Amino acid sequence: MDTLRFITCGSVDDGKSTLIGRLLYETKLIFEDQLEALKADSKKFGTQGERLDFALLVDGLQAEREQGITIDVAYRFFATPMRRFIVADTPGHEQYTRNMATGASTAQAAVLLIDARKGVLTQTKRHSRIVSMLGIRHVALTVNKMDLVGWSQSVFDEIELAYRRFAQDLGFETIAAIPLSALEGHNIVDPSYAAMPWYEGQSLLQWLETVPAEDREAAHPFAMPVQWVNRPNLDFRGFSGRIGSGSVRPGDSVRISPSGVVSRVKKIVVGSGPAAEAAAGRSVTLVLEDEVDASRGDVIATASHPVESADQFEAALFWMSEHALLPGRPYAALIHTKSASVNITHIKHRLDVNTGAHLAAKTLGLNEIATVNVSFDRSVPFAPYHENKKLGAFIVIDKLTNETVGAGIIHFALRRSVNVHWQALEVTKAARADMKHQQACCLWFTGLSGSGKSTIANLLEKRLHVDGRHTYILDGDNVRHGLNRDLGFTEADRVENIRRVAEVAKLLVDAGLIVIVAFISPFRAERQLARGLFDAGEFIEVFVDTPLEECERRDVKGLYAKARRGELKNFTGIDSDYEPPQAPEIHLRTLAAKPEACIDQIVHLLRS
Amino acid sequence: MGHAIFSELESESIEIIREVAATAAKPVMLYSIGKDSSVMLRLALKAFYPGPIPFPLMHINTGWKFREMIAFRDRMAAEIGFELISYTNPRGAAEGIGPITHGSAYHTDVMKTEALKQALDLYGFDVAFGGARRDEEKSRAKERIFSFRAPGHRWDPKAQRPELWNLYNTRINTGETIRVFPLSNWTEADIWAYIRQENIPIVPLYFASKRPVVKRYGQLILLDDDRLPLEPGEMAEMRMVRFRTLGCYPLTAAIESSATTLDAIVAETLGATTSERQGRIIDHDGAGSMERKKQEGYF
Numbered sequence: 001m002d003t004l005r006f007i008t009c010g011s012v013d014d015g016k017s018t019l020i021g022r023l024l025y026e027t028k029l030i031f032e033d034q035l036e037a038l039k040a041d042s043k044k045f046g047t048q049g050e051r052l053d054f055a056l057l058v059d060g061l062q063a064e065r066e067q068g069i070t071i072d073v074a075y076r077f078f079a080t081p082m083r084r085f086i087v088a089d090t091p092g093h094e095q096y097t098r099n100m101a102t103g104a105s106t107a108q109a110a111v112l113l114i115d116a117r118k119g120v121l122t123q124t125k126r127h128s129r130i131v132s133m134l135g136i137r138h139v140a141l142t143v144n145k146m147d148l149v150g151w152s153q154s155v156f157d158e159i160e161l162a163y164r165r166f167a168q169d170l171g172f173e174t175i176a177a178i179p180l181s182a183l184e185g186h187n188i189v190d191p192s193y194a195a196m197p198w199y200e201g202q203s204l205l206q207w208l209e210t211v212p213a214e215d216r217e218a219a220h221p222f223a224m225p226v227q228w229v230n231r232p233n234l235d236f237r238g239f240s241g242r243i244g245s246g247s248v249r250p251g252d253s254v255r256i257s258p259s260g261v262v263s264r265v266k267k268i269v270v271g272s273g274p275a276a277e278a279a280a281g282r283s284v285t286l287v288l289e290d291e292v293d294a295s296r297g298d299v300i301a302t303a304s305h306p307v308e309s310a311d312q313f314e315a316a317l318f319w320m321s322e323h324a325l326l327p328g329r330p331y332a333a334l335i336h337t338k339s340a341s342v343n344i345t346h347i348k349h350r351l352d353v354n355t356g357a358h359l360a361a362k363t364l365g366l367n368e369i370a371t372v373n374v375s376f377d378r379s380v381p382f383a384p385y386h387e388n389k390k391l392g393a394f395i396v397i398d399k400l401t402n403e404t405v406g407a408g409i410i411h412f413a414l415r416r417s418v419n420v421h422w423q424a425l426e427v428t429k430a431a432r433a434d435m436k437h438q439q440a441c442c443l444w445f446t447g448l449s450g451s452g453k454s455t456i457a458n459l460l461e462k463r464l465h466v467d468g469r470h471t472y473i474l475d476g477d478n479v480r481h482g483l484n485r486d487l488g489f490t491e492a493d494r495v496e497n498i499r500r501v502a503e504v505a506k507l508l509v510d511a512g513l514i515v516i517v518a519f520i521s522p523f524r525a526e527r528q529l530a531r532g533l534f535d536a537g538e539f540i541e542v543f544v545d546t547p548l549e550e551c552e553r554r555d556v557k558g559l560y561a562k563a564r565r566g567e568l569k570n571f572t573g574i575d576s577d578y579e580p581p582q583a584p585e586i587h588l589r590t591l592a593a594k595p596e597a598c599i600d601q602i603v604h605l606l607r608s
Numbered sequence: 609m610g611h612a613i614f615s616e617l618e619s620e621s622i623e624i625i626r627e628v629a630a631t632a633a634k635p636v637m638l639y640s641i642g643k644d645s646s647v648m649l650r651l652a653l654k655a656f657y658p659g660p661i662p663f664p665l666m667h668i669n670t671g672w673k674f675r676e677m678i679a680f681r682d683r684m685a686a687e688i689g690f691e692l693i694s695y696t697n698p699r700g701a702a703e704g705i706g707p708i709t710h711g712s713a714y715h716t717d718v719m720k721t722e723a724l725k726q727a728l729d730l731y732g733f734d735v736a737f738g739g740a741r742r743d744e745e746k747s748r749a750k751e752r753i754f755s756f757r758a759p760g761h762r763w764d765p766k767a768q769r770p771e772l773w774n775l776y777n778t779r780i781n782t783g784e785t786i787r788v789f790p791l792s793n794w795t796e797a798d799i800w801a802y803i804r805q806e807n808i809p810i811v812p813l814y815f816a817s818k819r820p821v822v823k824r825y826g827q828l829i830l831l832d833d834d835r836l837p838l839e840p841g842e843m844a845e846m847r848m849v850r851f852r853t854l855g856c857y858p859l860t861a862a863i864e865s866s867a868t869t870l871d872a873i874v875a876e877t878l879g880a881t882t883s884e885r886q887g888r889i890i891d892h893d894g895a896g897s898m899e900r901k902k903q904e905g906y907f
Binding site for chain 1: 615619627653654660752770773774
């Protein structure tokens with residue numbers, strides 16, 4: 001007996017929870033004490049008058065019961081003699097679409113509900129696109145509440161036609177249209193001949209019992225991401241993980257990505273014993289013939305079909321945070337068992353969920369879907385999602401709040417990342433710096449406008465120059481006149497501004513220079529990005545700490561006055577945030593020390 | 609038929625357990641000695657075989673557990689050789705808090721919820737495994753496998769992290785913790801069938817036997833020691849009973865049963881007409897009471 005994981009989705013009030021409650025009730029999965037509780041709840045919260053409100057069986061959160069809506073995905077379990085089912089009942093409200101995606105990501109089939117009175121709605125389409133993006137290939141289009149349209153065949157036919165027309169590009173293998181009434185229990189378990197003699201297809205349960213449940217991963221060549229290296233003692237060294245695709249036997253030749261090292265499977269441990277074979281979906285531990293190096297995030301695969309590695313991809317991205325996606329900002333990511341830092345280098349287009357049109361976009365908001373280019377900070381083993389879900393899916397995490405903010409699926413690696421390899425240059429950074437008798441580094445000045453960054457930076461450069469050091473200053477205003485003249489002051493542009501300057505500073509450090517960067521750089525995440533570009537010890541964050549009132553009092557360029565008058569938008573400290581460093585290498589409190597004293601503080605640190 | 613289901617459920621659980629071992633700074637497995645904990649323990653042993661389980665097991669001891677549970681716990685720790693921490697809320701112990709004198713709600717709050725939070729903070733555990741299943745209760749059905757807790761161990765059911773595929777976000781800031789439920793997708797019937805298939809040792813209280821019980825508020829309560837005073841009109845009687853779940857003995861009702869073997873228990877479970885939590889007295893404080901307790905830090 002196999003297991004089918006499916007979701008119910010669709011717009012709010014289409015009757016998803018009622019349908020699941022009805023399925024559980026009809027398959028005798030409701031216990032007596034639960035039925036007693038349901039009767040009491042139906043009186044208290046029910047929306048069905050004197051009748052049992054089946055939705056209350058699944059809407060388990062207090063807030064859901066009070067409001068009569070579904071907020072989060074609920075997982076329920078039932079079985080028939082044919083099959084075991086795990087159903088994810090997902091919310092219909094647009095606000096909670098990310099919870100719908102959570103349920104859909106592990107489903108093999110989708111039951112899409114439509115209210116017969118309302119037809120195909122925007123939210124129906126949004127859910128369909130997410131279902132399609134996540135690779136679900138079988139959809140039951142269930143037209144619910146047929147009792148409220150007089151069991152009308154023409155209403156049903158119209159909805160089916162409209163949906164098939166809409167879904168023709170979504171890549172579904174099968175769409176089964178089923179008219180039903182969850183409330184009355186028609187066409188749920190038994191075909192509803194009495195009410196709808198014109199319908200000759202399957203009931204919903206018959207469809208669920210027969211829809212294909214196999215994962216295509218089983219048929220692909222063997223690949224397993226290493227999850228954990230098991231080394232309890234000197235005699236045992238195994239690579240633990242869950243097989244992503246294909247199957248493996250002792251004696252098979254394997255190749256490890258990205259290192260390319262080849263070996264042979266000596267032994268497969270499943271549970272607490274050896275196994276002759278293990279297939280996709282199984283958690284195993286592999287012992288290899290040779291003492292090879294592999295760690296978490298590497299992928300062990302059939303030697304003849306090794307898994308490719310790359311660091312730049314085109315991907316579809318579903319955004320799940322109230323905070324907009326900012327291209328260029330570093331985010332954390334997890335792809336199979338590999339952690340990395342990523343940034344979205346380019347939003348190719350955003351998808352209009354209603355029409356499917358491609359729209360231009362500079363950022364992405366909550367519940368929006370886009371095609372993007374994504375850059376990982378290291379090479380990761382992968383496969384396109386449509387070939388292998390386990391190796392092609394990734395999540396995006398905000399580095400400060402640690403919230404999961406995005407879900408991505410890899411379309412393909414960008415050609416340049418597969419073909420462009422780093423040139424190992426013989427004249428190294430150290431060699432260039434040595435010739436100048438100095439250690440290259442980046443002094444990153446951050447602080448409010450008017451805090452004194454440029455003043456101190458200029459004085460510092462003079463001092464270093466006198467000492468015979470080779471230096472260069474990157475100043476915010478100057479760079480904006482040239483390299484970054486195309487950027488404005490929106491949050492997205494500020495992120496890009498910093499990214500470019502950080503990259504330039506990195507090249508100059510590579511050339512052996514002492515680089516002084518004087519930028520407001522208000523966001524912690526971007527300074528962290530800059531820091532991440534340099535080797536340990538090379539990046540020195542200098543916090544020029546002048547209180548806002550003092551900066552505003554000085555107002556050297558008259559900008560604060562302008563901003564206060566509303567003539568200057570997104571001005572740091574006024575209507576845009578400044579996030580002070582939490583642990584800068586150097587903290588200059590300018591109210592307490594003269595510029596010369598500040599310079600001494602920096603030079604002292606450089607000497608040590 | 610059983611094997612296909614169990615390879616799927618077992619593999620998913622093992623993947624979850626290994627993911628924690630690979631990413632957490634200081635994980636712990638909550639061990640409640642019941643059937644679900646016994647299955648979770650077996651899965652942990654399999655996940656790291658031939659090595660030992662790379663984290664300790666912790667039992668929150670309310671002082672009111674069935675005596676057979678404590679004996680079983682100590683026997684398992686000795687036979688398998690895992691590191692066992694037993695923790696009791698010192699304040700509750702000093703004040704003599706118990707379910708009979710202080711009521712079930714207060715007892716549970718102090719000796720379980722508060723004790724658990726104290727223990728997690730005391731040892732600095734950042735991730736704690738629990739044996740809860742989604743089929744147990746409606747608010748559990750809504751919970752993520754990796755369930756994030758804000759500082760103070762609070763659960764905010766309206767702000768759960770999205771959890772896509774089997775990609776678990778284990779990143780947390782200082783003071784935050786994660787509760788992880790490897791058995792999320794198992795049902796009660798799965799647990800019993802797996803115990804039978806794998807021959808997993810369980811506390812003898814799960815098997816029917818003649819035991820001294822008293823009928824109170826329509827439920828059968830075992831007279832496990834002399835701390836349960838009989839009310840006027842009540843009398844102790846020997847009945848053939850067993851337990852579907854185990855907890856504090858005055859709060860856990862027995863069911864009349866003649867199931868003395870695993871086969872008989874599985875057959876009885878498949879034909880059951882009431883849910884297993886029916887025997888848990890603390891769940892009946894009102895619909896939504898489990899959610900409230902969980903928000904406050906209860907497992």
